[in-house]
Amino acid sequence: MAACIDTQYPVLVIPAMQDNLIYLLIGTDSCCAVIDPGTAEPVLETAEQKKLTLTHVLLTHGHADHTGGVSLLKKKTGCSVLGSDLRQSSEIDIVVQDNQLIDMCGFRIDVIATPGHTCSSVCYYLKPDGRSAGAVFTGDTLFICGCGRLFECTANQMFHSIERLAALPDSTRLFPGHDYTMDNMRFALTVEPGNMAIRRQMEVLNKEGSLAAIPSSMGFEKQTNPFLRTQSPDIRRHVNLPDAPGEQVFAELRRRKDRF
Ligand SMILES: [Fe+2]
Incomplete structure (x- = not known):
């Protein structure tokens, strides 16, 4: 079984396959939802070990490394599958849309449409309540210190999704769909070498392992993630776009990361 990490939030992290991150969101009455199960076995094993009942699957997009476990989970548990695009997974029972509110396991979850990595990518957002900060499951849209590749959409679309x-x-x-943190931080330093928050975090992760970065926070991402820092004078200087619109700086950063 993949190592399962307790985030001190009602979320368990299940690292799976090469660098995918599957999440179990634990709600009331031991009910849980799984986000982006690329594979079923570690999800079933973790649910059994923690005595959780899987009732829902949430899909951020249809790529196989995020959906590969859906059929088996549905067969074994009878759970409901939510996703944004029936063309990407025939297992979806409930098609979700931008700004839709979903009630499950005692949580109210907002759907945020974030076209960019794919045209139908969505993120799932839990608003803060009296007990906990908010949380967002970002799939392959926003990573720690990075963002997803543009497979179907333009850089402009991704820029505006990430702005949301x-x-x-x-x-x-922030709970991203992959553990790309160290590679992303190495890239970030090529365009903003003076960012000490990144350097300090890399020192910590070199000792503790990259999974210690999960979850990140939106505040920390704003200090460190170059794709959220297109207004940084240092980044603009490094990509030779001192006065360009943010969208253009974003597109150049994405091009450079593709070649990194
Ligand atoms: Fe993907």
Whole structure:
């Protein structure tokens, strides 16, 4: 079984396959939802070990490394599958849309449409309540210190999707779909070498392992993630676009990261 990490939030992290991150969101009455199960076995094992009942699957997009476990989970548990695009997974029972509110396991979850990585990508946002900060599950849209590749959409679309996420409160916990943190931080330093918050975090992660970065927070991402920092004079200087619109700086950063 993959190591399961307790984030001290009602979320368990299940690292799976090469660098995917599957999340179990634990709600009332031991009910839980899984986000982006690329594979079923570690999800079933973790649910059994923690005595949780899986009732829902949430899909951020349809790529196989995020959906590969859906059929088996549905067969074994009878859970409901929510996703944004029936063309990407025939297992979806409930098609979700931008700004839709979903009630499950005692949580109210907002759907945020974030076209960019794919045209139908969505993120799932839990608003803060009296007990906990908010949380957002970002799939392959926003990573720690990075963002997803543009497979179907333009850089402009991704830029505006990420701006929507950046408007969430700084305390919002960020749960991305992959552990690309170290590679992303190495890239970030090529365009903003003076960013000490990145350097300090890399020192910590070199000792503790990259999974210690999960969850990040939107506030920390605003200090460190170059794709959220297109107004940084240092970044603009490094990409030779001192006066360009943010969208253009974003597109150049994405091009450079593709070649990194
Ligand atoms: Fe993907």
